[in-house]
Amino acid sequence: MELAAAAKYIGAGLATFGLAGAALALGNLFGQYFAGAFRNPAAAEAQRGTLVLGFALTEALGIFSLLIALLLLFAV
Secondary structure, eight states: OHHHHHHHHHHHHHHTHHHHHHHHHHHHHHHHHHHHHHHOHHHHTTTHHHHHHHHHHHHHHHHHHHHHHHHHHHTO
């Protein structure tokens, strides 16, 4: 019984690595956008839609990772 509980906590901890990956990806995404916007301010407005789409998809992956961790903790 204790081994199953330990495995559950280890699995939930490993599932949260997706949150760290999402945080790094968002930092990279916005950093590269601002670097490009400062170099060419005229093109920044055209890239804003791509920025929002990238933000939404990256954040969704982080939320899915959190969901898996919570399911492992409380549903299994």
